[in-house]
Amino acid sequence: MIYIKDISIVDGVSEIPYKGDIVIDMGKIVKIGKGLDVDFKNAITINGKGLHILPGLVDMHCHLREPGYEYKEDIESGTKSAAAGGFTSISAMANTNPPIDNGGMVNFIKSRAKEVGIVKVYPIATITKGLQGKEITEIGELYEAGAVALSDDGMPVKDSNVMKLALQYSRMFNMLIISHCEDLDLAADGVMNEGYMSTILGLKGINRAAEEIGIARDIILAKHYKTHIHIAHVSTSGSVELIRQAKHEGIPITCETAPHYFSATDEWVDGYDTNTKVNPPLRTVDDVEAIKKGLMDGTIDVIATDHAPHHMDEKNIEYNLAAFGISGFETAFSLAYTNLVEQGIFNLSTLVEKMSSKPANILGIDGGKIKEGCIADMTIVDLNREYIVDVDNFYSKGKNNPFNGKKLKGQVLYTIVDGKIVYEKGKIV
Amino acid sequence: MALRRKDILGLRDLSLEEIDEILNTAELMKYILTQNNKRTPHLQGKSIVTLFYENSTRTRLSFELASKYMGASAANVSTPSSSVAKGETLLDTGRTIESMGADVIIIRHPMSGAPHLLAKHVDASIINAGDGMNEHPTQALLDMYTIKEKLGRLNDIKVAIIGDIMHSRVARSNIWGLRAVGAQVYLAGPQTLMPLDIEKTGAVVCTTVEEAIEGADVVMGLRIQKERQREGLIPSIREYAHLFGIDKERIELASPNLIIMHPGPVNRGIEMTSEVIDSPASVINEQVTNGVAIRMALLYLLTRRRMVA
Numbered sequence: 001m002i003y004i005k006d007i008s009i010v011d012g013v014s015e016i017p018y019k020g021d022i023v024i025d026m027g028k029i030v031k032i033g034k035g036l037d038v039d040f041k042n043a044i045t046i047n048g049k050g051l052h053i054l055p056g057l058v059d060m061h062c063h064l065r066e067p068g069y070e071y072k073e074d075i076e077s078g079t080k081s082a083a084a085g086g087f088t089s090i091s092a093m094a095n096t097n098p099p100i101d102n103g104g105m106v107n108f109i110k111s112r113a114k115e116v117g118i119v120k121v122y123p124i125a126t127i128t129k130g131l132q133g134k135e136i137t138e139i140g141e142l143y144e145a146g147a148v149a150l151s152d153d154g155m156p157v158k159d160s161n162v163m164k165l166a167l168q169y170s171r172m173f174n175m176l177i178i179s180h181c182e183d184l185d186l187a188a189d190g191v192m193n194e195g196y197m198s199t200i201l202g203l204k205g206i207n208r209a210a211e212e213i214g215i216a217r218d219i220i221l222a223k224h225y226k227t228h229i230h231i232a233h234v235s236t237s238g239s240v241e242l243i244r245q246a247k248h249e250g251i252p253i254t255c256e257t258a259p260h261y262f263s264a265t266d267e268w269v270d271g272y273d274t275n276t277k278v279n280p281p282l283r284t285v286d287d288v289e290a291i292k293k294g295l296m297d298g299t300i301d302v303i304a305t306d307h308a309p310h311h312m313d314e315k316n317i318e319y320n321l322a323a324f325g326i327s328g329f330e331t332a333f334s335l336a337y338t339n340l341v342e343q344g345i346f347n348l349s350t351l352v353e354k355m356s357s358k359p360a361n362i363l364g365i366d367g368g369k370i371k372e373g374c375i376a377d378m379t380i381v382d383l384n385r386e387y388i389v390d391v392d393n394f395y396s397k398g399k400n401n402p403f404n405g406k407k408l409k410g411q412v413l414y415t416i417v418d419g420k421i422v423y424e425k426g427k428i429v
Numbered sequence: 430m431a432l433r434r435k436d437i438l439g440l441r442d443l444s445l446e447e448i449d450e451i452l453n454t455a456e457l458m459k460y461i462l463t464q465n466n467k468r469t470p471h472l473q474g475k476s477i478v479t480l481f482y483e484n485s486t487r488t489r490l491s492f493e494l495a496s497k498y499m500g501a502s503a504a505n506v507s508t509p510s511s512s513v514a515k516g517e518t519l520l521d522t523g524r525t526i527e528s529m530g531a532d533v534i535i536i537r538h539p540m541s542g543a544p545h546l547l548a549k550h551v552d553a554s555i556i557n558a559g560d561g562m563n564e565h566p567t568q569a570l571l572d573m574y575t576i577k578e579k580l581g582r583l584n585d586i587k588v589a590i591i592g593d594i595m596h597s598r599v600a601r602s603n604i605w606g607l608r609a610v611g612a613q614v615y616l617a618g619p620q621t622l623m624p625l626d627i628e629k630t631g632a633v634v635c636t637t638v639e640e641a642i643e644g645a646d647v648v649m650g651l652r653i654q655k656e657r658q659r660e661g662l663i664p665s666i667r668e669y670a671h672l673f674g675i676d677k678e679r680i681e682l683a684s685p686n687l688i689i690m691h692p693g694p695v696n697r698g699i700e701m702t703s704e705v706i707d708s709p710a711s712v713i714n715e716q717v718t719n720g721v722a723i724r725m726a727l728l729y730l731l732t733r734r735r736m737v738a
Binding site for chain 1 (some may be wrong): 441518519520538540541542543545546560561562563564598601624625626627629630
């Protein structure tokens with residue numbers, strides 16, 4: 001039994017946080033109220049004074065790297081990192097080695113997560129066999145095995161006909177397709193955003209057009225085949241505009257962005273810090289503003305981490321050779337709080353919507369609410385606490401994070417999964 | 430006595446004061462170069478290593494001679510660029526060289542930012558001898574030295590740089606350096622080889638080569654790599670020569686005191702006609718001489734920093 005007293009509750013429904021006590025027992029929220037009568041002898045008590053409790057954060061886009069790339073991350077270290085970031089449920093991308101493209105692999109992820117995972121892991125399976133972009137996977141089997149969505153993330157499904165077939169076939173199971181949008185011919189071997197910074201740094205650019213052409217195609221497919229597509233990692237102002245327009249026309253599109261797309265720009269690449277190398281690349285100030293606006297007006301539904309851990313040896317090399325990706329679990333909440341809520345883009349309730357209720361809703365999984373009778377997946381944060389990011393303290397094996405050394409506000413103190421404290425003030429429990 | 434930095438990575442981060450000091454020091458070095466006895470003790474007891482991941486004749490030789498004229502121990506490591514992606518990492522190689530006592534490592538690398546990476550991780554001074562499409566600071570310094578020597582000034586002159594601007598580290602370094610000293614820089618080349626937003630550096634992008642050359646005090650041709658045609662960036666070398674080749678007619682649009690420059694090696698008849706290369710206005714050979722003087726100056730200034738410290 002856990003008794004959390006005198007805490008500000010952001011319940012995922014109400015616009016304004018309210019003060020109260022919460023009692024958790026048998027994995028569930030049993031009581032919310034004030035001055036509750038609790039048998040303190042059997043309860044762990046958390047004094048919530050000055051703190052906020054949120055529905056457990058939900059990340060619908062991360063890479064746990066197992067199987068195949070355990071030297072970068074595995075399900076154990078990845079879920080610890082997620083817990084340290086306040087996430088109680090995460091959905092892991094399928095571009096492992098071998099990729100998650102059959103029921104057996106889905107079961108492998110589920111059973112490994114049960115064995116060593118400390119937060120809930122929902123597997124995403126591939127759209128195409130072997131991530132080859134040619135033939136669609138056995139989506140029926142993947143569905144039955146428990147995959148929550150389909151994505152070839154890391155690679156776009158280049159062939160529009162294959163994408164169409166996947167949309168039609170997945171509809172039978174109401175399986176969500178998450179699309180990595182990128183025109184590979186246009187992106188070619190670019191390593192950063194194409195613009196003034198790529199020009200003066202002499203690095204090959206990836207034009208915004210590469211992302212926007214991919215998104216435009218998927219919007220058109222979603223429109224004509226009347227099937228929901230979720231667009232992964234939106235990074236440009238043009239993408240936001242395309243999606244805004246599509247939503248306006250009633251096309252079934254949702255999308256996500258990642259914290260680095262509203263917290264950093266391509267100017268950060270100056271000095272060739274390979275921790276700034278990510279795909280899609282960090283864009284410009286104008287794009288950052290457009291992403292914030294898209295989050296504010298609801299064009300962007302979700303903030304997902306795109307947690308992409310890599311080994312030091314894959315980053316401590318020439319910029320051109322370094323791997324794409326940011327290890328993002330452990331800075332996501334603070335970046336969102338610092339750069340969105342503190343900047344007045346929206347309030348804490350909307351942040352909870354983007355990082356918990358909405359992704360849970362899109363994936364069709366539990367979560368996103370604090371309510372009596374609900375599963376007790378919750379995150380307690382101290383919004384007043386400022387701290388300096390130190391990647392050496394990450395639970396993730398991936399220390400690749402460009403916000404290292406930066407001061408952020410709003411720190412995760414506790415993560416509670418199924419009524420159990422799994423993370424408490426810097427320590428995995 | 431402005432130069433106090435450990436490394437020379439690019440002209441973008443050099444101050445006007447530092448550029449002046451390097452150019453002034455090079456003047457003294459050039460005097461030494463013209464003497465019968467070219468030996469000076471400036472670098473006695475110093476160890477200089479050139480680490481080249483790309484083929485080069487003139488730049489490497491220029492550094493090597495600069496080191497030797499000043500009495501340093503000079504050694505050279507050449508690694509084909511194909512082995513960059515595999516085998517030993519850049520940092521491991523750099524640390525190995527440093528462990529053998531190198532005071533200065535001169536690096537050329539096909540990837541932008543490689544010298545910056547090395548500079549962050551070793552105590553030896555790093556000189557960038559060309560990194561990818563980023564910078565080639567010693568080339569731009571020798572170009573500026575040559576211009577100043579020939580025209581007597583660097584400010585209020587018009588410099589036209591013609592060719593593959595996108596892939597050119599020489600162009601980028603010259604833009605930074607020349608803009609810093611107050612020169613006007615005009616660029617011309619195929620639009621597919623013109624990098625996005627380059628005009629934000631203060632350089633002027635021209636649509637025709639004539640526009641760039643008109644009234645120019647300096648015309649600088651860049652080497653066009655034949656592989657740009659294979660990559661589809663230009664339809665043909667022939668069309669390039671037709672549209673952008675620097676020939677006698679185009680040169681006549683320039684200022685009467687024009688000097689013609691090229692970082693070399695030149696593709697005769699492609700980016701420049703032989704007539705232009707061998708004309709009295711051409712200072713291509715002086716550029717090479719001045720290259721040694723500039724590199725002597727830099728090696729001296731960087732190793733002196735260590736003594737002062």
